[in-house]
Amino acid sequence: MSLDANSVQRAIAFAVVIFIVQGVARFVWNCRRRSLALKHLPGPTYGWLGIIDALRRRQIHRSATEWANVFGPIFRVRLLWFHAVVITDPELAREVLHSPHLDKLRYLYSFLDPFLGGTNLLTGHTDAHWKAVRKGVAPAFSAGNMRHAFKHIVERSGVLTGILAKSGPARVMNMDNLLLRESMDVIGRVGFEKEMGALEDFMEGDVGSGASVDVMLRCTHEVERRARQGPQRMLKIWRKDVRHGYRLMEQWQCVVRSLLKHMQLGTPGKGTFAHMLLRVKDPATGQPLTDAKMLPEIAALYFAGIDTTGHSGAWTLYLLSQYPEVEARVVAELDALELLVTPARPQPRELEWADLGRLTYLQAVIKEVLRMYPPVGLGQIRVNSKRDLILAGGRMSIPAGTALWVPHHAMHNVHHNWDRADDFLPERWLEAGTEYATRRTMPAEWYRGWAPEAAEVAPTSDADVAQFSIQADATGTTGSTASVGALSMPAGTTGAVPQDKRGANPNPSPAVPGLGNEIEEAELGGRRRAKRYFPFAEGQRHCVGMSLANITLPATLAVLLSRFSFKLADEMGGPEGVLKTEQYTLITGMAKGMLMNAVPRPGVAAE
Ligand code: HEM
Numbered sequence: 001m002s003l004d005a006n007s008v009q010r011a012i013a014f015a016v017v018i019f020i021v022q023g024v025a026r027f028v029w030n031c032r033r034r035s036l037a038l039k040h041l042p043g044p045t046y047g048w049l050g051i052i053d054a055l056r057r058r059q060i061h062r063s064a065t066e067w068a069n070v071f072g073p074i075f076r077v078r079l080l081w082f083h084a085v086v087i088t089d090p091e092l093a094r095e096v097l098h099s100p101h102l103d104k105l106r107y108l109y110s111f112l113d114p115f116l117g118g119t120n121l122l123t124g125h126t127d128a129h130w131k132a133v134r135k136g137v138a139p140a141f142s143a144g145n146m147r148h149a150f151k152h153i154v155e156r157s158g159v160l161t162g163i164l165a166k167s168g169p170a171r172v173m174n175m176d177n178l179l180l181r182e183s184m185d186v187i188g189r190v191g192f193e194k195e196m197g198a199l200e201d202f203m204e205g206d207v208g209s210g211a212s213v214d215v216m217l218r219c220t221h222e223v224e225r226r227a228r229q230g231p232q233r234m235l236k237i238w239r240k241d242v243r244h245g246y247r248l249m250e251q252w253q254c255v256v257r258s259l260l261k262h263m264q265l266g267t268p269g270k271g272t273f274a275h276m277l278l279r280v281k282d283p284a285t286g287q288p289l290t291d292a293k294m295l296p297e298i299a300a301l302y303f304a305g306i307d308t309t310g311h312s313g314a315w316t317l318y319l320l321s322q323y324p325e326v327e328a329r330v331v332a333e334l335d336a337l338e339l340l341v342t343p344a345r346p347q348p349r350e351l352e353w354a355d356l357g358r359l360t361y362l363q364a365v366i367k368e369v370l371r372m373y374p375p376v377g378l379g380q381i382r383v384n385s386k387r388d389l390i391l392a393g394g395r396m397s398i399p400a401g402t403a404l405w406v407p408h409h410a411m412h413n414v415h416h417n418w419d420r421a422d423d424f425l426p427e428r429w430l431e432a433g434t435e436y437a438t439r440r441t442m443p444a445e446w447y448r449g450w451a452p453e454a455a456e457v458a459p460t461s462d463a464d465v466a467q468f469s470i471q472a473d474a475t476g477t478t479g480s481t482a483s484v485g486a487l488s489m490p491a492g493t494t495g496a497v498p499q500d501k502r503g504a505n506p507n508p509s510p511a512v513p514g515l516g517n518e519i520e521e522a523e524l525g526g527r528r529r530a531k532r533y534f535p536f537a538e539g540q541r542h543c544v545g546m547s548l549a550n551i552t553l554p555a556t557l558a559v560l561l562s563r564f565s566f567k568l569a570d571e572m573g574g575p576e577g578v579l580k581t582e583q584y585t586l587i588t589g590m591a592k593g594m595l596m597n598a599v600p601r602p603g604v605a606a607e
Pocket residue numbers: 121122123134187300301302304305306308309312374375376379380381535536537540541542543544545546548549
């Protein structure tokens with residue numbers, strides 16, 4: 001039997017139609033299934049209109065907190081066919097964030113890829129490539145390297161105080177921008193042994209590499225616009241702002257390419273990000289990463305640390321300006337350690353590494369700032385597209401394709417997790433174990449027989465337990481976080497280090513000794529309590545740069561506050577004005593920066 005051309009065409013057309021119909025039917029069926037399965041959860045009022053309104057306000061992190069205060073520890077949100085279950089119950093959040101069956105919701109992170117030059121450590125799936133890069137770069141954050149970084153941080157903070165002294169108290173300074181510059185300089189040096197000169201450029205009128213702070217910031221705004229308006233924004237090239245967005249992205253890519261060139265031309269020092277990245281082997285080829293794969297990794301490591309650390313410093317100065325009694329306590333602590341400038345001590349001693357462990361109250365302030373203004377306020381969004389997920393000992397069945405959203409701002413600020421959630425209370429961190437949940441947020445029967453993490457707690461010796469509290473993730477492939485007083489240090493700080501299947505720890509992380517007060521093992525109902533606080537994220541995708549941030553913030557703030565008191569500039573319009581300009585553009589930042597006057601403390605010599 002022979003087939004003529006028409007029959008073949010008809011057969012192909014029929015197959016295509018069947019394929020499309022089947023695809024649409026499966027899509028509709030899955031949407032319906034998700035709708036039905038999640039119907040019992042509260043939250044329908046915040047359907048797509050609610051979400052769009054939240055996105056328009058650019059304060060999606062605060063919207064999530066408002067919803068959680070109304071709907072409780074579990075609710076759902078829906079944007080057309082996209083369903084998300086929002087979780088602020090600490091135990092359930094822990095189960096989700098440590099689940100080996102869940103991965104990052106790539107769709108959400110893919111908006112960052114054009115900015116970062118491709119998929120990378122931050123935005124990629126939790127796969128072999130991620131693991132190779134993570135394992136490769138994690139040692140860059142070792143204790144030895146952090147000590148080395150500390151010297152640069154103190155030096156850069158000194159340059160920053162010089163700028164403030166020269167500018168005088170009357171000049172309004174954008175402290176957010178200056179702190180971003182400092183972070184950029186520190187990461188440039190520590191990570192890539194490259195002088196970015198971002199602080200120096202500020203004095204010279206914003207030329208050269210310093211301008212890349214602004215390029216980077218404007219790029220993040222563009223990424224946020226693309227995320228909000230959808231990918232179609234990128235097609236509207238007749239619009240001036242869209243074309244400008246493309247130009248910004250290109251400028252940013254130039255900065256990243258210059259870092260790669262710098263790495264390749266020199267011999268990067270041991271322990272730098274550059275050195276570590278050059279040693280990473282691509283699991284797909286067994287060869288070093290190609291330039292195309294290296295560029296996004298450089299961009300991710302560079303960007304992820306600048307924005308987060310810089311904005312956190314600015315939020316700290318803002319809150320201190322609003323709470324003079326808290327500032328007075330910080331000043332008293334600096335004075336007791338002979339770090340404060342006074343008329344009798346115009347040249348105090350230089351900040352030392354060991355001081356980080358002595359600045360207990362300043363560390364508590366930083367923890368409280370990261371509670372109220374977690375930089376990644378949107379939090380972590382996970383999904384399993386392949387199979388349904390059973391949670392809470394069988395009490396919850398989450399259909400495949402449903403996003404599980406653990407919003408950090410909400411987790412840290414909802415009333416069901418915290419007493420006096422809206423108050424800035426650094427004192428709460430002077431008590432051991434504050435990051436752990438103190439109460440159950442769901443009806444008691446929820447927890448009966450539900451011990452999701454019981455098998456996942458890394459064995460620790462008694463001595464370790466006395467000093468730290470460690471959680472290991474469900475896969476055993478990565479570390480978790482340990483809390484050391486006011487500092488959170490990555491896993492591996494002490495105790496048993498989880499191993500991957502080949503026996504190597506992909507998160508070999510630093511051991512920073514004696515930095516603060518002890519955390520007792522926190523138990524509730526015979527089980528280890530779950531965390532209600534994790535600004536650096538929970539689970540295997542937690543922040544790889546946590547130790548650098550935990551050193552940069554206290555060191556910088558100690559140097560700044562020992563010489564200046566910061567007042568919110570009138571231009572900000574008081575706390576209400578600050579709240580209005582707060583915006584979530586990948587990170588919790590501020591539209592106008594943080595405009596402040598740096599008033600020298602008595603004893604600071606006039607320049
Ligand atoms: C206050 C400072 C910081 C905070 C609060 C913070 C927070 C976070 C959070 C919440 C994540 C998880 C993001 C997600 O899954 O969506 C993350 C990931 C990451 N952070 Fe940080 N971060 C900070 C500083 C830094 C620094 C200084 C660096 C490096 C220099 C860095 C590099 C990264 C990288 C590369 C990832 C991706 C890790 C992975 O997925 O394996 N961060 N950070």
